[in-house]
Amino acid sequence: MRASLDTVRDWVSTSRRIVVLSGAGISTESGIPDFRGPNGLWTRDPDAEKLSDIRYYLADSEVRRKAWLKRLPNPGWTAQPNAGHKAIVELERRGQLHALITQNIDGLHQKAGTSPERVIEVHGTMHSVLCWDCGATGPMLPVLERVRGGEDDPQCTDCGGILKSATILFGEGLKPGVMERALQAAVEADLLIAVGSTLQVYPVAGVVPAAKAAGARLVIVNADPTQFDRIADAVLHRPIGETLSKLVGRINLPER
Ligand code: NAD
Ligand code: ZN
Numbered sequence: 447m448r449a450s451l452d453t454v455r456d457w458v459s460t461s462r463r464i465v466v467l468s469g470a471g472i473s474t475e476s477g478i479p480d481f482r483g484p485n486g487l488w489t490r491d492p493d494a495e496k497l498s499d500i501r502y503y504l505a506d507s508e509v510r511r512k513a514w515l516k517r518l519p520n521p522g523w524t525a526q527p528n529a530g531h532k533a534i535v536e537l538e539r540r541g542q543l544h545a546l547i548t549q550n551i552d553g554l555h556q557k558a559g560t561s562p563e564r565v566i567e568v569h570g571t572m573h574s575v576l577c578w579d580c581g582a583t584g585p586m587l588p589v590l591e592r593v594r595g596g597e598d599d600p601q602c603t604d605c606g607g608i609l610k611s612a613t614i615l616f617g618e619g620l621k622p623g624v625m626e627r628a629l630q631a632a633v634e635a636d637l638l639i640a641v642g643s644t645l646q647v648y649p650v651a652g653v654v655p656a657a658k659a660a661g662a663r664l665v666i667v668n669a670d671p672t673q674f675d676r677i678a679d680a681v682l683h684r685p686i687g688e689t690l691s692k693l694v695g696r697i698n699l700p701e702r
Contacts, residue, residue: 471642527558579607
């Protein structure tokens with residue numbers, strides 16, 4: 447029989463090395479749509495997937511123009527963390543959070559108060575830019591100002607190369623060492639909570655069976671089923687913010 451919410455709450459309160467794996471679903475309650483949920487960006491507009499593919503991005507300046515224009519009104523610039531992000535901050539405050547592996551690029555975990563050194567951003571961050579040609583990096587906001595000022599395909603100021611958001615697009619490799627860190631944390635966990643992800647994107651989804659095989663309990667919190675539900679100790683098909691708050695119990699964070 448699958449464990450109930452109350453049982454999972456007991457597991458959370460007695461675990462000492464919790465690893466959370468978060469996906470786009472944890473940020474929908476902050477107003478940032480996911481990709482594959484019922485109201486997801488790709489569910490509504492399959493063409494949008496092209497803007498997230500490095501091959502189209504590098505080959506076609508029209509794709510880059512569209513990507514930059516779409517970035518300007520992104521809700522991610524003003525979104526605020528929600529109860530789900532805050533519950534994870536509380537776990538860290540209590541000394542129970544071993545690592546937070548996130549597929550998200552929105553920076554909301556850090557904005558909520560999770561220490562940056564505990565966050566493993568496997569898919570990068572939308573708050574920085576990267577030059578494809580010389581590897582220079584920098585903050586996103588000044589580049590968005592250039593786009594607002596009329597540069598529809600802004601180039602690297604160092605080398606004139608193609609600029610992109612410092613996020614991992616489809617067809618692009620992950621940053622060296624990131625997956626190794628994520629897998630290391632996963633095998634050291636006593637409890638893995640996978641939250642708000644369809645667990646379809648590899649290699650990061652591999653963290654889930656790796657943690658389980660190394661002896662961690664596995665809890666999945668997600669509205670939709672995932673391929674790993676069958677190996678999970680508990681599957682909670684419930685809203686994320688409310689559920690994580692219940693699992694963590696009293697949240698005692700200073701006002702930020
Ligand atoms: P996904 O879009 O594939 O799936 C999100 C899952 O969360 C869905 O199954 C959906 O049903 C569930 N969900 C959404 N809101 C929920 C809620 N309030 N309560 C319970 N469940 C909820 O997510 P993914 O696999 O994490 O995303 C694919 C890739 O897209 C990621 O690798 C990530 O890099 C990127 N992405 C990031 C963001 C972000 O940073 N916020 C947003 C969209 C996509
Ligand atoms: Zn450059």
